[in-house]
Amino acid sequence: MTLNLQEMQCDGPVMWQTSFSDPATTIMEGIITFNTHLTFLLTSIIMFVGWWLFFTIYYYAEFKNMNNSKFVHSKELEIVWTSVPALILLLLSTPSFTLLYSMDEIAAPELTLKILGHQWYWSYEVSDFQTCLKGDTIKYTCYLMLLDGLPENKKGYFRLLETNRRVLLPTNSHLRLLVSAADVLHSWTIPSFGLKVDACPGRLNQLNLFIKRVGVFYGQCSEICGINHGFMPIVIHAFPTLEYHLYVMAKM
Numbered sequence: 652m653t654l655n656l657q658e659m660q661c662d663g664p665v666m667w668q669t670s671f672s673d674p675a676t677t678i679m680e681g682i683i684t685f686n687t688h689l690t691f692l693l694t695s696i697i698m699f700v701g702w703w704l705f706f707t708i709y710y711y712a713e714f715k716n717m718n719n720s721k722f723v724h725s726k727e728l729e730i731v732w733t734s735v736p737a738l739i740l741l742l743l744s745t746p747s748f749t750l751l752y753s754m755d756e757i758a759a760p761e762l763t764l765k766i767l768g769h770q771w772y773w774s775y776e777v778s779d780f781q782t783c784l785k786g787d788t789i790k791y792t793c794y795l796m797l798l799d800g801l802p803e804n805k806k807g808y809f810r811l812l813e814t815n816r817r818v819l820l821p822t823n824s825h826l827r828l829l830v831s832a833a834d835v836l837h838s839w840t841i842p843s844f845g846l847k848v849d850a851c852p853g854r855l856n857q858l859n860l861f862i863k864r865v866g867v868f869y870g871q872c873s874e875i876c877g878i879n880h881g882f883m884p885i886v887i888h889a890f891p892t893l894e895y896h897l898y899v900m901a902k903m
């Protein structure tokens with residue numbers, strides 16, 4: 652596959668970024684929408700409580716109220732300030748759990764990608780094409796790409812985010828990811844996909860993925876795994892399904 656940095660849509664980080672990456676999956680779109688609603692609710696609560704606090708301090712200061720109030724207890728008020736926050740939490744739990752369990756939903760996958768975390772690189776394997784590849788599997792390891800000494804025409808990569816090989820995946824297909832580790836705990840993460848799954852040695856974690864658009868997506872290991880934890884990035888290159896199959900056929 653030829654690499655043309657100018658033509659490719661890069662979903663890498665931008666300077667002073669404070670918001671999410673552009674979503675590439677339905678899950679991430681859901682997370683962003685949920686976050687927007689949460690932020691609105693949070694701002695409303697902070698404004699309401701802030702106003703109330705200011706109002707109380709200002710109007711009920713000692714110099715404004717020389718006489719003691721006889722008001723010490725209210726059962727009705729207590730019921731209100733207990734049930735309203737409980738109702739708000741209940742209201743929030745519905746979209747939260749819906750999102751959480753939708754991530755575990757496994758549709759019949761067209762392709763399975765096995766991901767193995769190592770100290771300190773990721774290895775990948777696709778064994779769906781074993782019959783057409785005459786028993787062979789597509790298997791490769793991805794290390795951090797060193798940018799020092801790159802020729803002038805190869806510049807434009809992200810520092811500490813690029814790998815020597817990119818993981819190629821088809822768009823608009825149901826994919827299954829199987830994540831594990833060979834040595835210690837790692838965590839496989841792509842913010843644009845809304846995915847983060849622990850890679851535990853001796854345990855296989857399953858994820859589903861449906862990439863909605865073409866692009867290059869970046870991620871990093873998200874579980875402290877040793878001295879080079881910060882130097883094992885993940886790069887996914889999502890292709891149209893047809894181009895992906897042409898790539899597999901080229902391997903035959």
Ligand SMILES: [Cu+2]
Nearest residue numbers: 872874876880
């Ligand atoms: Cu790590």
